[in-house]
Amino acid sequence: MPAMTTFSVEDGALSAPCRFCGYSGPDYYRAGTHAADCPWREIGGLDERKARLVEAMRAASGAVNGALADAVRGGGAADAFAALRGENLKLRRLLWLSHRGAIEPGVLCGDDGEMRCDGCMCDFRRATPEQLERCVWRCQRRGI
Secondary structure (H helix, E strand, O other), X not given: OOOOOOOOHHHOOOOXXXXXXXXXXXXXXXXXXXXXXXXXXXXXXXHHHHHHHHHHHHHHHHHHHHHHHHHHHHOOHHHHHHHHHHHHHHHHHHXXXXXXXXHOOOOEEOHHHOOEEOOOOEEOOOOOXXXXXXXXXXXXXXXX
């Protein structure tokens, strides 16, 4: 049986250094500290950045559905679906890695391709965007 993969804050998608601009200086989560072209420049606070990731996932989910419908009508559905599925999986992984559970070692389960938080029992691989949104907000209210 493979060992369980755990992640720490340092592995998270929202922790320093910034994945977009490389910033890792003081006041990392304060608005205005990142590079001018960084998407986090005007967004202050870890919770607000997480909320933006949830919004991005919901938008990506809508884009997947729309592009898939277009591809089915115009042919090439398999290629369009594969590309959009890959994008969706990347966004889910970013949200999972930035989840509050990443703060506590052993809480995020990533073995066998899973993306689950054992702290709140949210399955980031299989949940709908609406379920993920509820999970993230519930955890923020509980301080997880």
